[in-house]
Amino acid sequence: MSNEIFVKMALDGWYSQVKSADTLLNKLSDEQLMQEVSPGRNRGIYLLGHLAAVHDMMLPLLRFEESMYPALRSVFIDSPDRAVADLPPISELRAHWTTVNEKLSAHFASLSPDEWFTRHASISQEDFEKEPHRNRLNVVLVRTIHLSSHRGQLAFLAAKG
C-alpha cells in the first residue's frame, strides 16, 4: 500500500464533506442562518463562523502559513454563541469560509504524499518520533469528522422534505 492511496482516502473524505457543506450553505438564506439549528442551540451564523475559524487555524496547524482571519478565533472558538454581541456579517463569513477552504486546497495539492506524514505544528519533533500517527494527514481526518458533525446540525435549517 502506498502513501499516495491513503492520502487519497483521507482527502476524498475531506473534499466530500466540504462540498456537501458548501451545497447546504448555498441553499440556506442569510435569514435561515440567523436561526438556531434546534431550539436553544447554536445559530447557523455561529456554526458557519466556527467552521471558518477552525479551518482557518488549520493553515498554521498544518505548517502552511499564518491564519488568514485570526480575529474569528475569539468570537467563534473561544466564546459560545451569543457571548459576543456584534458578529461579522454573514456575507463576510461566507466569503471567509470559501477563501479558507480554497487556500487549504491549494496547499493540499502542493504537498507530496510523504510530506503529509510529517508532524503538524502542535507536536514537537521529539514527541512526533514516538507518536508518528500525529501527522498532518491526521489533522485532516479529525477535521473532516468535526465538519461532518456540524454539517449534520446545519442541515436542520434547510426546508424539510
Add this chain to the structure above:
Amino acid sequence: MSNEIFVKMALDGWYSQVKSADTLLNKLSDEQLMQEVSPGRNRGIYLLGHLAAVHDMMLPLLRFEESMYPALRSVFIDSPDRAVADLPPISELRAHWTTVNEKLSAHFASLSPDEWFTRHASISQEDFEKEPHRNRLNVVLVRTIHLSSHRGQLAFLAAKG
C-alpha cells in the same frame, strides 16, 4: 510510513466517535430518545436504530460475517422515521448497538494492517485493481464521518449547558 500507522489513524477516529456516541446514548433516557432531535426531524430512537443498522451492515461489507440483525435494514435504512409504526423497543436497539460495535471491534483487532487494504464486499476484484482506495479501511473512514454527523444531531436531545 507503514500501513500500521494509517490503520491506527483511521481506527483512532472510529473508536473516538463510537465512544463519544456511547457516552451520549448512556446519558439519554428512553424518554429523551423518543423525542425529535429538532422539530419535525428524526427521533432519537430512529437515529439509534439507523446507526445500529448501518454498523451491522458493516459486518458483511467488510467481509467479516453475515449481518446480525438484518431486519433493522428495512425499518431504519430503507424507510424514513415514522414510516414504520412498530419499532423495536429502545432497550433492544441499545443492546444491538453495543453488540454490533463489540463484534466489529473484535474483527478489527484480528485484521492485519495489510488486510485492511484489501477490497470491501461491494467492489469486484477487477474494479478494485483499478481503484485500490476502495478498501476495507476506507469503509471505516466513511462510516466514522457518518456516525459523527448523527451524533452531532443526537446531542440536541441532551440537557443544555
